[in-house]
Amino acid sequence: MTNDTNTPVIDRFSFDNGIVKAFLLATIVWGAVALLLGVVIASQLAHWKLNFGISWLTFGRLRPLHTNAAIFAFCGNAIFAGIYHSSQRLLKTRMFSDTLSKIHFWGWQLIIVAAAITLPLGMTSGKEYAELEWPIDILIAVVWLVFAFNYFATIKVRRERHLYVAIWFYIATIVTITILHVVNSLAIPVSLFKSYSLFAGAQDALVQWWYGHNAVAFFLTTPFLGLMYYYLPKAIKQPIYSYRLSIIHFWSLVFIYIWAGPHHLLYSVLPEWAQTVGVVFSITLLAPSWGGMINGLLTMRGAWSRVRKEPILKFFVAALTLYGMATFEGPLLSIKSVNSLAHFTDWIVGHVHSGALGWNGFMIFALLYYTVPKVWKTKLYSDKLATTHFWVATVGIVLYVLSMWASGVTQGLMWQAVEGGRLVYPDFVETVTKIIPLYYVRAFGGLLYFVGYIVMIYNLTKTIISAPKNVEEDIITAPRLDTNTLDAGKESGHRWVEGVASTFTTLVIVAVLAGSVIEILPAITAHTYMKPIPEKTPYSSLELVGRDIYIREGCYNCHSQQVRPLKNEVLRYGTKSVPEEYIYDHPFQWGSKRTGPDVSRVGGKYPDLWHYRHMIDPRSMVPQSIMPSYPWLTKGRVNFAELPKKLKVMRLMGVPYSDDEIKNAAQDARRQAKSIVMTMNLASPPKKLEERDIIALIAYLQKLHLKKDI
């Protein structure tokens, strides 16, 4: 070998800014949709008439669309825009394949459109933040793997030897989301748009909240920290405060976050050791979370005067501060006594939105204001409008979060109030009426945030329109990375790992799998949580289809199905929950919010006729109720022919249906429906009432009970 081969080859290339522009535009559009949906459903809670009695406009169907749009459409597209923009520059290379980038972009938009169509139609798996049905789940997995392949191939062809901290966070995002999505979406299809979760009851709950919590971790936290590590130093033009802090808080965050999921299930029938694991890891998570915040804020040292003038920096500071606040509130809410008050109330909704509106939203706005002028090679149209956006949105967040705190604490205390062995507020609806004014404040706060967003759209549109046309892409030159000439011997420890992407990625996988396996595997393989009890028989075929309607209408968005072992809950609802009562529940329907009361003991409490009238018009039975009316349930017809197949799928997963029960599923359902219609003895029943959805739903609700302690 001659010395000549050691002279690095200088490559000439350009960045793919087209894909960045595409994802930026998608972010702007879907963000408007997600926020508008938020304003709509917030208004529906304040004023029930805004459900309009139309199935696809009701809260239960739109709330999942709102959460999916905010997380996967708005934040998702923003993450991709930032990752494609920053990674090409940090790795000194164009993306590995423009075609794969395009497949990723269009695939992701297709998924969003599919979600926007199927969720309002009630096609849902009934698992929070993972509602999309199995064909879309498969599409998500495929598109995500295309993205992952393209990304790791880009790393492979990089011209920067070491991976910068932003890339670490992107890698953690890509590998962990793959694992979470695949495991939590495991289901057996019944038809093209209906499947049943592979897991049941407590086990399904554990998997779901391992997923749900870590969607927050690896979709709303790690990628955004990555974005922060690129865009903040770029905007402020100062070095990152501490490289060592980056290393420590990255690895501790990735390792610890994955364990904390069970804090969503405190006081549930989940094994208690798993609940305690959730608590302690949530508390230990405080420092790793704050590590990111302080590394960002300290990077701004000496530049605070610029925050007054530059709107982008304002968004960064507010985002990091609200991130710090939300990640302090998280561990606080994980403490059992706090959780017993706050869980199921609006406090949690406020907590989530200080993170989503404050941290994710403001980070995205900073990203948009920074990147849009950069990739369109122009200046932002108006700094003044961006500042207006900042203040309007900030007031919006403050109103939102304060009203939800007040509402959550008020309602939580009202639920808990027990005097001389009696509930002080025995009527659930009393506790709802009390907080309605706060729902108006919240809706107004959300509206302000949306108005700020419209100002941003105007500002960015003006910016893009005024950008010079047909500008040629810059030609970048960089020395090719020659793997033969690596100074491998000179480096050790973390610096060495940063140069070897495969080792780095493997370590990330080990870090996230450790918690996942130790926490989840024992519970999902243990048969102690799957012991049948005589009090709880499998659902009859009509009850099963009623349960599907319960899931379709999104009842779980407002009603829980678990009575916690707390005095006030046992007084209000009845016997506390036991794990055995959920063993046939594919998927579980414990819920996470009580806008309405728990329903796990509602069976047998009221006559069938009460439910019939209550579904058509809740106000006829509970005058102050804010529940939407469900008149279409008397029109929709049960698909009796599909029942044997549904029972068969259930039996495949271990529900003990006999051959006869499967064979006669349709007749059995018709017989049970007829008897319910007979019992109600309506003066002038609608035609063919015994075939309608409402009867199946009543059958299911009447099955929800557990009379005595086990």
Add this chain to the structure above:
Amino acid sequence: MSTNDQPQDDKLLDHNYDGIQELDNPLPKWWVNLFYITGIFSVFYFGYYVFGTGPSLEEEFQASMKQDQETQQTATPSAITFTHSDDSITNGKKLFVSKCAACHKASGGGLVGPNLTDNYWITGKGTDQDIFNVISEGVPAKGMIAWKDLVKANEIADLVVYIQSIKGSNPADGLPPNGNLVE
């Protein structure tokens, strides 16, 4: 974040990613201490609840229920007196409209639940005590819920007095008789 520790005092590493540089500042002490404190707390918390003497959820629950039984004042139905006064009727009517009307209609003529204004009774014979028992304990088989935990005993008594006062009012849209005739 005092303004006197300026970035230029810190050691700059030779990292450069698209112009982004990194300083080699040590971890802030308070942050490290926070990490230690939460970690140590967690070890003890876990040990206390999983291996130690920390109460299980079941034990906490039983303790709270027991404490409750000691302070609970159970109203014994036999001690209830029914005062057929205008005050009781007014109060009973108010309660009836808010709690009972959904199923029995504001007129008492019946809807989901039976007509309460006629002389037919499904459970009991329509005496003050019978009606009190039905309201208090409920008739689960018929879908009548037990109200004893939701409404105080003296208020149930007022309800009984009100219900007795509308007997024979014969509202126009009342349900047909149901149960046994009591003369």
